[in-house]
Amino acid sequence: MEKEKTYSRVLLTVGKWVLILFFAVYTIFPLIWLVITSLKTNAEYFANPFSLPAVPQWGNFANAFRQANLGQMIFNSVTVSFVGTVLNVTIASMAAYAISRFEFKGREIIFAAFSAGIMVPLNALMVPYFTIFNKIGLIDNLMSLRVLYAAIGLPISMFIIRGFMDSFPVEIEEAALLDGCGFYKRFFYFVLPLVKSGLITAATFQFITCWNEFVYANLLTSSPRLKTIQIGIRYFTNQFTTDYVSMYAAIVIAIIPSILIYTIFQKQVISGLTAGAVKG
């Protein structure tokens, strides 16, 4: 009996690690390929995309950074994504609170409408969105991107945050209500901390959506100093050809800030979550 128990235990552990390592290799493989390829020359890339560079072309990174003016673009992407995320999560959590906690007429319809918003194909809306910002006079202004991203991320953020809020029964709040906690106080001091992981999750996705967005970043801006990192990456394409190795170098450079921000965010999650658990 003892032997069987340890046998199955070993099997489980091995199985567990096989899975963990499989996914790790699978997901890190693209990054490794990117870094290696960005150290090649275009000729080497065309000859064989999976070869190693004969001589590492470290210059590709400096070139990419300089030519595409990546520094300015990273800054733009950071401000746009940051504001777009903060706006989005604030507004979404407020709306999710109202929908999750209170029964009122039309609540499910509003939520259904927001959910339908997730389905909207943004590619099809170039003409209406351009017209809107043109009328407001915000073309060629990063504010248009911040507002647009905050808005288009609303359905998903609301969906996620509402999901987290729903998992906490309303009764918890009623205790606070009896204590004399008002509407706004309950929201700030009680509900928000409870769904912190939901907020961070929604914020992470929103940030990445903003960071990776290209179509409208390109459509709604024209001045070079307003370009975001996604436009910068495509600096190395042109009508007939693409300077792939420089483009990959630019992509690698672009990944660094996002990884940094993600790691810092995750640290926040850990400290926030453990505090929440103790309170729980």
Added chain:
Amino acid sequence: MKKNKKLKALILTCALACSTLMGCSSNAPEKTEAAKGNEETSAAAGEKEVELTFPCIWVGSDSKAAVFGQMVEAFNTENAGKYKINIEEQTDYDSYEDKIRTLISTGTAPDLFTVKNYGDVQLFAQSGNLMDLSAIMSDTDMSGRFISGILEDTMMDGTLYAMPYENAVIPIMYNQKLLDTAGVAELPTSFEELFQISEKIKETGIAPLAQMTGNNAWTSMLWYSYAVAACGGADIYEKGLDDPAFVQAAELLQKMFDYTSSDAIGADATVVNGHFFNERAAVYLNGTWILGRIKTEGVEGLYDNLKLSTGLSQDGKNGNASVNAVQAYICAGRQDDPARQEAVMAFLNFITDQASVAELANSSGALFAVDVDSTLITDPLQAEIVKQSSEASFIIKNFSAAVPTAVGNAFPSALEELILGDCTAEEFVETLKNAQ
């Protein structure tokens, strides 16, 4: 703990406020700049500087970027205080087309921009948002610089809405070294001979013909253009897609796929270039701009082994055609202010100066609607291509340039169906016809 939460909420609100303020403050100077621009356009003509915006694709890593940029700067310096061209860099071509389409749909056409398809030029002209450029025709000095007939071809109902600028000449390119290995002594002059030499090359383990169906099926589309030329002759496009020559040409193209690499279906330009540059394919089609890349990215000696020819004949007819097509038309958004109209014409005049265009051609490998004599071209192969084209029996457009946009867009997937055996050559042409 409550204090912590309060603090965090406070920080968050401050960050929000700061970023919004940052947004607002960067808003202000932009607004005044825009306001200034408006002031200038409504001011009396010739007194304040006229600024034209030009979202331009000839930037960044495009081969024309360096010299074209210099040309614009020279224009700005020469006309300082009077005219100024602001280039807005556009590097992603598909997004550029989307942007132009959106801008014109919403009535905010840019001052200057380029268009690839003539079909799109016709469409944009209908919107009434394009500037009438017929003044180019009446300026004999300017119109005389162009290749004969090219301006007339661009006119619509007697009006010129676009100026043809970049012109592609597409030769057939052969890697002579690979041909020698296969025992092929002479370049083919007919499609029958092409298939014969392809058999020989196939035996040496190399893909004889480079083909692609991915993206816009560029290489295969060019082959189709030559096939259409051979089966239908010089005025085939005027006869329309009902002409049996299109079906015949489709059968030729279908046969060509028997002699290509296994990844041809779904291959894009990267793959095809990779094959030819690395001597995995023997015959290739592309415009003169590729010569520079062959030198830098091709294997050792590839450039020196290149042999060029014009079109092939079919059934002994219609050989020696040259596929040319306008790659870029320059259009201008409608201007109501005569000063701005002058600015546009001055710029167009400046960039069609024959010496400047020759320099542009030599630095980039591209060719232009402005006639540049082959003796002025420095690159030997590029010069030979120009020469062969000028001595061709007839000039014909490439297929995408000669048909409506939707038909050109339908070509790649229709081709895939043909090659996969899902449809016959007749049905292939039917699909193209129905796309209109």
Added chain:
Amino acid sequence: MKVSKKERLGIVIFLLPALILFAVFFIYPIMNVVYMSFFNWNGISDATFAGFKNYIRIFSDKVFLRSIKNNIVWALAASCIQVPMALLMALILSRKPKGWKLFRTIYFLPQVISGIALAMLWSAVYNSEFGMLNGLLKLVGLGNYTRNWLGDPKTALICVLIYGLFYIGYYMVIMMAGITDIDETYYEASRVDGANAIQTAIYITVPLIRYSIVTCVTLAAVFGLRTFEQVYLLTNGGPANRTSLVVLYLYNQMKNNNYGGANASSAVLIVVGACVIVSIRKLFTKNED
């Protein structure tokens, strides 16, 4: 909770910003799209009324029908394969094996890598001449199985679809966040009862994070219906439109200056998607009873 008068004001204030943004950026454009779907418009000249012609045209286009089918397959694959894998890894990593923080970050990496790079990589992997997949097959002696993966109608859709399924970081993070919210007391009770790891997972953890799971399933289905970039960059809908998707179809309609067809496709997509979201929600809330 019932609503008091004081709270009513709060509710309105809290809903207002979201509703305003939603009205401007969703309702107005969608109404515009639906309205224009009944017209023929090439983006330039005046629109002419076309009634239901656009809808009839796209529903008779076999490419559009195939696109819908492909999207449904995609949505099913994502929700039934990708999400369960993500759940499994979330359960494994929540038990905090060595280096779990590092692995969680690694699994999330593909999200921050530009889609272009991933597409170029997999395009190269699948290439029949010099690709890694065929190379590996030849290496292990399975050379007979090599083929043009993205150019063969039989394998194209599966190949485009499957490589993304293993990037589970997105959903795993959602579910891990849900798991960390679970109160310790639940686990203590089960430990007293002598439950092992698998039993704990199945009977305690999974039921407690059902909201997260529903969220992930819905998002996976929705993203499956909404996919665009992956196919656009890898096959552009080919070969012979076998991998066409609805958003790609409508993008091509726009490129052909056929805004009527594009708007009709958008309208169909939104309706289908909304139905899917509502059905999933109903399906899971029914199970609770």
